Amino acid sequence: MHLLRQPKEKIQVFSNALLNAKSKVGQCKRCFHLTAGEECEICLNQQRDPSVICVVADSRDLIALERTREYKGLYHILGGLISPMDGIGPDLLNISHLVNRVDRENTKEVILALTPSVEGDTTSLYLSRLLKVFVKVTRIAYGLPVGSELEYADEVTLSRAIEGRREVE
Amino acid sequence: MEKRLLVIGPNGVGKSNLLESVELLGSLRSHRSSSDQDLIHWNNDSAIIRAKTSNDENLSLEFRKVGGRKVLKNGKQLSRHLDLLGSVRCVGFSALDLNLVRGEPLLRRSWLDRVVQQLEPVYGDLITRFNRLLRQRNQLWRYWKDSEQANQDVLLDAFDVQMALVSTRIHRRRNRALKHLQPLAAKWQKRLSKGNEDLELNYLPGSALEGEETELSWRLAIEEQLAGQRNDEERLGSCKVGPHRDEVSFLLNGSPARKFGSAGQQRTLVLSLKLAELELVGATFREPPLLLLDDVFAELDPIRQFLLLEAVGDDHQCLISATHLDAFEGDWRRNSQILELERQQDGILEVG
Numbered sequence: 182m183h184l185l186r187q188p189k190e191k192i193q194v195f196s197n198a199l200l201n202a203k204s205k206v207g208q209c210k211r212c213f214h215l216t217a218g219e220e221c222e223i224c225l226n227q228q229r230d231p232s233v234i235c236v237v238a239d240s241r242d243l244i245a246l247e248r249t250r251e252y253k254g255l256y257h258i259l260g261g262l263i264s265p266m267d268g269i270g271p272d273l274l275n276i277s278h279l280v281n282r283v284d285r286e287n288t289k290e291v292i293l294a295l296t297p298s299v300e301g302d303t304t305s306l307y308l309s310r311l312l313k314v315f316v317k318v319t320r321i322a323y324g325l326p327v328g329s330e331l332e333y334a335d336e337v338t339l340s341r342a343i344e345g346r347r348e349v350e
Numbered sequence: 351m352e353k354r355l356l357v358i359g360p361n362g363v364g365k366s367n368l369l370e371s372v373e374l375l376g377s378l379r380s381h382r383s384s385s386d387q388d389l390i391h392w393n394n395d396s397a398i399i400r401a402k403t404s405n406d407e408n409l410s411l412e413f414r415k416v417g418g419r420k421v422l423k424n425g426k427q428l429s430r431h432l433d434l435l436g437s438v439r440c441v442g443f444s445a446l447d448l449n450l451v452r453g454e455p456l457l458r459r460s461w462l463d464r465v466v467q468q469l470e471p472v473y474g475d476l477i478t479r480f481n482r483l484l485r486q487r488n489q490l491w492r493y494w495k496d497s498e499q500a501n502q503d504v505l506l507d508a509f510d511v512q513m514a515l516v517s518t519r520i521h522r523r524r525n526r527a528l529k530h531l532q533p534l535a536a537k538w539q540k541r542l543s544k545g546n547e548d549l550e551l552n553y554l555p556g557s558a559l560e561g562e563e564t565e566l567s568w569r570l571a572i573e574e575q576l577a578g579q580r581n582d583e584e585r586l587g588s589c590k591v592g593p594h595r596d597e598v599s600f601l602l603n604g605s606p607a608r609k610f611g612s613a614g615q616q617r618t619l620v621l622s623l624k625l626a627e628l629e630l631v632g633a634t635f636r637e638p639p640l641l642l643l644d645d646v647f648a649e650l651d652p653i654r655q656f657l658l659l660e661a662v663g664d665d666h667q668c669l670i671s672a673t674h675l676d677a678f679e680g681d682w683r684r685n686s687q688i689l690e691l692e693r694q695q696d697g698i699l700e701v702g
Contacts, residue, residue, distance in 0.1 A: 265489035299482045306508035336472040
């Protein structure tokens with residue numbers, strides 16, 4: 182209804198923008214993030230550390246991590262998680278590209294940032310086994326959300342947090 | 351208030367629904383169906399169970415065709431459904447349980463799982479995770495049938511590691527629960543058989559659990575077995591190691607009750623198992639759980655009904671369903687509130 186009340190010109194501009202997005206936005210040839218050019222803004226940014234690659238399932242996860250402004254390395258988008266039930270095997274994800282890229286770019290560390298579901302853990306374990314022979318592989322810690330009370334955390338989160346405990350510095 | 355509620359009415363009137371709704375509040379699962387969609391009337395979008403407990407808690411559990419479950423406690427929505435557990439504790443006994451001794455191993459696994467879940471609510475997450483891992487893994491072989499892939503062993507390793515860990519945790523909990531149940535069930539069997547029968551419960555795990563009972567040694571043993579059975583697995587398309595192959599055997603005076611027990615002995619055994627469960631849950635939480643007896647009376651002879659009544663005593667609040675009041679022998683009818691249900695046109699059952 183809101184759209185129908187707008188003047189025709191405005192609708193024209195809006196629909197052109199949508200068509201443009203559809204036709205011009207493609208994937209970065211290096212990390213598979215969304216971009217209008219050959220490579221995305223992050224890969225082209227000289228300020229970022231090219232020796233670290235953070236692996237995520239899709240571009241939405243990248244955007245969430247970018248909001249933290251903490252991470253200064255590059256990314257690699259898998260395009261999903263391994264899930265045979267949904268017909269998704271490793272061959273359908275950007276995994277061989279990742280292996281080649283780590284080799285070619287002389288990467289020092291790969292950080293796996295995938296959800297802790299069965300599919301996410303399977304993908305993490307698969308990738309770490311493929312990569313750890315020639316690069317350091319780490320994964321993000323699972324634990325308690327900041328601002329939450331320990332006593333209200335569920336047992337699954339708590340046991341994961343205990344498994345991933347660290348020595349106090 | 352009377353401790354016993356007898357729910358009487360013809361088949362299909364909703365007796366089991368009433369008991370099942372209490373079971374759902376107590377365990378978040380139903381022994382009759384594994385899909386929430388089955389709990390919703392075909393021309394409605396949702397089904398709601400509301401209850402007020404004697405501790406003055408208002409509980410509400412809603413099943414929606416779209417959007418899944420919604421759980422409220424005292425008007426506040428719970429983000430974790432598991433937090434509802436503990437408000438109502440109950441042990442169910444239905445006509446389906448009478449097949450526990452004779453029926454498929456799956457029945458004995460689900461029975462044991464219900465006991466463990468009562469004692470440790472997170473257990474449900476382990477079972478859900480294991481089932482998902484197993485489905486994904488079995489599907490993997492189908493996926494590879496169409497196209498041979500590189501690094502198959504690496505992907506199977508990734509599954510082995512996760513399945514070995516979850517399997518170990520499930521095996522340990524099932525084993526522990528059976529050890530707690532064993533002396534209680536044996537005591538009841540002895541009493542119900544007038545001292546004639548010694549009952550033994552044995553856990554026969556679907557993985558060879560070697561070494562001492564520590565998480566690490568069992569986990570490594572299972573990992574090794576999972577890796578070792580891959581050729582068979584490829585041929586058969588399913589995994590042969592894990593808690594999905596668990597079995598529980600019941601021995602009466604040393605012989606398997608499944609094969610050699612008479613029909614009467616098998617029924618007494620089921621009764622012993624249920625009483626052991628009731629006692630274990632009651633002792634763990636220092637409060638007698640509700641007992642739900644769904645349509646079992648028609649199946650029990652007068653002697654066993656009497657023994658059950660004597661065993662349950664007056665400690666437990668009981669909800670009991672039957673088609674006719676005649677099903678109850680002797681003292682069951684005394685001190686009981688009787689609720690007769692009649693067929694309703696609009697499918698709504700009011701219990702006042």
